[in-house]
Amino acid sequence: MSGNGNAEADGNKRSLRKRMRWDYAALFLLAPVFVAVVIAFPDKGGQARHVAWEYFKEMAIILPAVFIIMGLVSVWVEREFIVRFLGEGSGVKGVILSFILGSIPMGPLYVAFPLAAVLLKKGAKVANIIIFLSAWACIKLPAELMEFQFLGWKFTLVRYLTTLVVVVALSEVIGRVFFKHGYEAPDEAIEAADG
Amino acid sequence: MDLTTEVILALTGVLLLLSVVKDRRKTAAALRVAYKGFLRLLPSILAIILVVGLIIGFVPPRWIARVIGQNSGALGVAIASLLGAVLFIPVIIAFPLARSMLDMGAGIMATAAFITTLTMVGFVFLPLEIKELGKRFAIARNALSFAAAIAIAVVIGVIIR
Numbered sequence: 001m002s003g004n005g006n007a008e009a010d011g012n013k014r015s016l017r018k019r020m021r022w023d024y025a026a027l028f029l030l031a032p033v034f035v036a037v038v039i040a041f042p043d044k045g046g047q048a049r050h051v052a053w054e055y056f057k058e059m060a061i062i063l064p065a066v067f068i069i070m071g072l073v074s075v076w077v078e079r080e081f082i083v084r085f086l087g088e089g090s091g092v093k094g095v096i097l098s099f100i101l102g103s104i105p106m107g108p109l110y111v112a113f114p115l116a117a118v119l120l121k122k123g124a125k126v127a128n129i130i131i132f133l134s135a136w137a138c139i140k141l142p143a144e145l146m147e148f149q150f151l152g153w154k155f156t157l158v159r160y161l162t163t164l165v166v167v168v169a170l171s172e173v174i175g176r177v178f179f180k181h182g183y184e185a186p187d188e189a190i191e192a193a194d195g
Numbered sequence: 196m197d198l199t200t201e202v203i204l205a206l207t208g209v210l211l212l213l214s215v216v217k218d219r220r221k222t223a224a225a226l227r228v229a230y231k232g233f234l235r236l237l238p239s240i241l242a243i244i245l246v247v248g249l250i251i252g253f254v255p256p257r258w259i260a261r262v263i264g265q266n267s268g269a270l271g272v273a274i275a276s277l278l279g280a281v282l283f284i285p286v287i288i289a290f291p292l293a294r295s296m297l298d299m300g301a302g303i304m305a306t307a308a309f310i311t312t313l314t315m316v317g318f319v320f321l322p323l324e325i326k327e328l329g330k331r332f333a334i335a336r337n338a339l340s341f342a343a344a345i346a347i348a349v350v351i352g353v354i355i356r
Binding site for chain 1: 199204206221224225226227228229230233236239240241244247249252253286287290303306311317320322324325326328329330332336339343346347350351355
């Protein structure tokens with residue numbers, strides 16, 4: 001019995017190491033390159049350092065909050081609830097809800113990936129999640145105000161409406177062509193969400 | 196701290212408090228999920244932050260405006276959408292940049308392509324998206340968003356002249 005437990009623990013450890021490898025590798029390769037570049041080009045490097053630091057601060061505040069929301073959703077929100085409002089049969093309601101959810105200004109696109117993952121896992125339709133991510137990416141009220149200011153109302157309005165139509169079409173294509181037989185989350189994402 | 200950040204923090208705080216009041220054990224489980232997910236993404240996100248820093252530090256907006264502004268027609272649209280897909284630029288810089296592109300002679304189509312791929316396609320984030328949502332999902336979304344961005348640009352170019 002204990003042997004069994006050990007083997008399982010070993011297996012877990014090994015798979016953990018396997019999937020940790022490349023992102024840590026990227027980080028450990030990038031960090032010295034970054035430092036070297038910043039030292040070699042003090043002028044532009046200073047700007048790079050400043051930008052990286054600003055993003056780091058922003059992420060240090062926003063990211064834990066987003067993950068806590070993701071955790072709460074994964075524990076509290078019933079699967080049936082997500083299926084009913086964002087699942088296969090949700091129709092136009094699901095599309096509209098996905099747009100609204102995606103338009104809540106909560107930071108850059110990569111913040112949305114964990115949230116999208118938990119919604120998919122709980123039975124949301126792939127097309128709706130594509131809409132959610134696209135809306136998150138390009139429809140943000142503060143951003144629209146800037147666009148209006150710099151590029152004019154005609155450009156902003158036409159781009160907004162065109163994007164709306166194209167994104168809905170795009171989401172259907174991705175859902176039907178690429179996920180005909182349903183969506184399967186990557187193993188590690190499932191593992192993590194199951195705690 | 197800007198308003199967005201404050202709203203996110205307030206929302207998280209309220210939800211967390213409600214959760215604790217309702218069920219402590221479930222809340223602990225939620226926090227465990229959050230912690231695991233956070234740790235899993237941390238190295239990728241730190242790497243992305245370094246890449247973004249280098250891009251913004253070493254690719255001057257004026258250079259982008261010049262490259263897109265000087266190449267009109269289909270070539271301009273192609274260059275603009277590729278640059279938009281590869282680069283990562285916050286909107287605070289992107290919209291003034293788009294304005295100066297137009298001023299330097301870029302077409303509406305190229306400008307729209309740039310803004311749209313910039314927001315919808317994220318090559319910098321691709322490893323992260325694959326990790327969270329799977330290879331099939333990430334590649335399909337990015338590739339088709341790229342095509343969609345060009346379609347959007349063409350429509351805008353035809354409507355606005």
